[in-house]
Amino acid sequence: MFIRGTLSEDAEKAGPLALPPGADRRMAKIQRATCQSMYAALNKTGTTSLDAIYSATALGCLEDTERFLDEITGPSTSLRSPLPFMRSTHNTMAGQLALLLKVHGPNITYSQSLFGFHAVLLNALLHLEEEPSHTVAAFAADERTDLANALVQANAPGTVLGEGVASFILGGTAKAGDVVRITRVEQRMITDAELENIIEEERISSVFFATWPSDAMIQKLTSNILVERYEVATGNHGAQTALALGNVVDRFASHAISDPCMILDQVGERSGIIVVAPC
Amino acid sequence: MNSERIAITGMGAICALGNDVDALTRNLIAGTRGIKPLAHLDLGFPELHFGEVALSNAELSLRVKELLGDMDAPLPRSRTALLALFAALCATRKTLDEQDTVVISASTVGGMDLTERLFTDRRAGDMAQARDAAEHPVGSHTSFVADAIGSKAMHTTISTACSSSANAMILGAQLLRTGRAKRVLAGGSDALCRFTIEGFMSLSAMDTTGVTKPFSNERNGMNLGEAAAYLVMEREADALEAGRQPLAYFAGGANRNDAHHQTATSPEGKGPYLAMHDALAVAGLGPDEVDHINAHGTGTDNNDVTELAAMERLFGKVPQYTTTKALTGHTLAAAGALEAVISIICMREGILPVGHATDEAITGHTAMPVAQTIRRPLRNVLSNSFGFGGNDTAIVLMAS
Numbered sequence: 001m002f003i004r005g006t007l008s009e010d011a012e013k014a015g016p017l018a019l020p021p022g023a024d025r026r027m028a029k030i031q032r033a034t035c036q037s038m039y040a041a042l043n044k045t046g047t048t049s050l051d052a053i054y055s056a057t058a059l060g061c062l063e064d065t066e067r068f069l070d071e072i073t074g075p076s077t078s079l080r081s082p083l084p085f086m087r088s089t090h091n092t093m094a095g096q097l098a099l100l101l102k103v104h105g106p107n108i109t110y111s112q113s114l115f116g117f118h119a120v121l122l123n124a125l126l127h128l129e130e131e132p133s134h135t136v137a138a139f140a141a142d143e144r145t146d147l148a149n150a151l152v153q154a155n156a157p158g159t160v161l162g163e164g165v166a167s168f169i170l171g172g173t174a175k176a177g178d179v180v181r182i183t184r185v186e187q188r189m190i191t192d193a194e195l196e197n198i199i200e201e202e203r204i205s206s207v208f209f210a211t212w213p214s215d216a217m218i219q220k221l222t223s224n225i226l227v228e229r230y231e232v233a234t235g236n237h238g239a240q241t242a243l244a245l246g247n248v249v250d251r252f253a254s255h256a257i258s259d260p261c262m263i264l265d266q267v268g269e270r271s272g273i274i275v276v277a278p279c
Numbered sequence: 280m281n282s283e284r285i286a287i288t289g290m291g292a293i294c295a296l297g298n299d300v301d302a303l304t305r306n307l308i309a310g311t312r313g314i315k316p317l318a319h320l321d322l323g324f325p326e327l328h329f330g331e332v333a334l335s336n337a338e339l340s341l342r343v344k345e346l347l348g349d350m351d352a353p354l355p356r357s358r359t360a361l362l363a364l365f366a367a368l369c370a371t372r373k374t375l376d377e378q379d380t381v382v383i384s385a386s387t388v389g390g391m392d393l394t395e396r397l398f399t400d401r402r403a404g405d406m407a408q409a410r411d412a413a414e415h416p417v418g419s420h421t422s423f424v425a426d427a428i429g430s431k432a433m434h435t436t437i438s439t440a441c442s443s444s445a446n447a448m449i450l451g452a453q454l455l456r457t458g459r460a461k462r463v464l465a466g467g468s469d470a471l472c473r474f475t476i477e478g479f480m481s482l483s484a485m486d487t488t489g490v491t492k493p494f495s496n497e498r499n500g501m502n503l504g505e506a507a508a509y510l511v512m513e514r515e516a517d518a519l520e521a522g523r524q525p526l527a528y529f530a531g532g533a534n535r536n537d538a539h540h541q542t543a544t545s546p547e548g549k550g551p552y553l554a555m556h557d558a559l560a561v562a563g564l565g566p567d568e569v570d571h572i573n574a575h576g577t578g579t580d581n582n583d584v585t586e587l588a589a590m591e592r593l594f595g596k597v598p599q600y601t602t603t604k605a606l607t608g609h610t611l612a613a614a615g616a617l618e619a620v621i622s623i624i625c626m627r628e629g630i631l632p633v634g635h636a637t638d639e640a641i642t643g644h645t646a647m648p649v650a651q652t653i654r655r656p657l658r659n660v661l662s663n664s665f666g667f668g669g670n671d672t673a674i675v676l677m678a679s
Contacts, residue, residue: 059416085477089668091439091670106534110435110436188431
């Protein structure tokens with residue numbers, strides 16, 4: 001599975017696709033940010049049509065959800081605006097993009113903390129193995145609200161809730177402009193021995209952590225592998241892995257790295273891995 | 280991808296029509312309706328009818344504990360997760376080593392019942408219940424299920440509104456066909472809560488007069504319901520080798536997008552048509568080979584007329600169809616899996632249940648839903664699940 005690369009640095013600013021005027025006027029923050037991110041990815045890669053949209057969000061449309069919760073726990077009224085409820089579902093962004101871009105193909109949204117994005121890439125891989133000529137979009141998006149941040153801090157002191165969006169255009173066959181391909185995506189309990197085997201099999205030279213790894217894990221990997229934590233300045237959120245992947249793609253594009261690398265996440269006993277290799 | 284058949288070898292369900300598959304089967308055969316005013320949940324809305332599971336949270340917790348036996352698994356507090364654990368443990372029956380079982384669940388509300396309580400307390404100036412937010416993420420219940428059955432494989436949650444658990448089954452079949460999973464537990468769970476009730480009220484999509492009347496000119500909305508339903512999926516050869524007889528086969532499915540409106544379906548039902556058409560193509564069946572359709576059939580003005588238009592366009596003469604949401608209520612993310620379980624019961628029992636009987640087709644159309652219980656063998660059943668975001672899914676189930 002190939003991540004479509006940048007065809008033109010200027011295309012992002014003046015590509016063929018633009019949000020219709022006013023389309024994002026009534027959107028909440030996460031929806032506007034997702035549309036902008038996906039349109040930039042489409043324009044950068046010269047993509048004008050999609051066959052499917054796969055998305056991930058850990059906490060979904062918090063702003064609209066909180067707005068509707070505030071309404072229904074407030075004074076009783078027979079007249080409520082349906083808008084925040086309609087836009088509170090996790091698949092709002094993927095649905096909006098299908099509507100704006102007229103994509104009638106599969107449209108799936110995953111939600112599993114940091115691991116939603118691994119399912120997104122796996123589903124994209126399944127799609128492109130079956131239809132190699134197709135082009136699919138993949139993104140992860142999460143937004144921060146003050147209340148959600150306060151609740152996260154109350155439950156996990158020291159943790160700051162962040163937000164972010166990262167979008168990718170994926171294809172089943174190589175194309176001009178591509179610099180990387182994804183050779184492996186997994187999310188499960190992975191033993192140390194299995195991890196070592198994967199690192200050897202895939203000839204991994206560097207491991208990027210989207211979240212802070214345990215000291216034990218760092219010690220396991222430091223012998224002959226470069227270990228780096230992808231710095232998320234805005235705190236922890238469900239789209240971190242996707243942002244880390246975007247960072248890795250940029251490093252390949254600028255030739256800062258050229259050997260296969262792994263993005264490794266750990267949540268409790270479970271691990272998520274994405275292996276990225278040069279084309 | 281190989282063409283090996285995907286067998287369904289286990290099912291668990293809890294809904295307004297019964298607390299397990301046996302009770303659900305009995306009530307489907309008896310023609311029972313599960314829709315009535317709330318009796319176990321303290322949510323208000325005395326004027327509305329719902330498909331409520333006939334157990335309080337405390338009773339549900341006890342049932343889950345019984346199923347867990349001596350296993351020291353932490354119990355969730357949200358109703359969605361309790362329903363999910365109960366149905367998932369019934370489906371797997373704890374007889375198998377589920378270490379390699381991939382868990383694909385679905386939900387739209389997750390622990391919203393707890394979050395609602397948090398918001399009410401917060402309004403009163405009390406933030407002491409912040410831990411209630413821990414189960415808010417829709418994927419939280421899936422982690423409880425994966426841990427309870429002892430799965431070390433992938434687990435994930437699909438949240439595509441009311442088509443979610445039908446999409447979970449499609450992903451499960453893809454993982455099995457490509458050899459990426461040995462066994463899959465696919466399904467979904469959604470509990471009744473104020474958020475969805477108020478939400479569909481704000482959209483004027485709820486039937487405020489009693490029990491929903493889908494596919495009739497008198498239809499005026501849905502009854503919300505709650506449920507959890509899970510199916511064990513595996514490659515036929517693996518099942519037979521282990522001595523597990525298939526209950527039915529998952530023949531194929533397709534998820535397509537209407538790309539028309541955030542909550543309404545296009546007048547011609549383009550997304551529903553594409554989903555049904557492509558699901559049959561994946562299953563390798565022609566429209567004339569479908570014996571029965573378990574329609575999405577919410578009872579809303581928009582859904583029923585557009586779904587019927589799509590069915591008429593694809594089939595010409597529409598196969599005998601019914602909507603069991605008139606019996607269970609609309610169980611949102613659980614609906615696809617629950618209606619798959621119901622469809623399999625229908626195939627195994629050779630029965631077509633009545634949803635809502637009408638003697639007049641929707642104006643401008645001719646096909647009417649099943650009006651009286653029919654007993655006949657069923658080979659192939661198509662089940663529709665459509666959701667917000669133009670998300671349309673159809674799956675095809677085949678008798679074993």
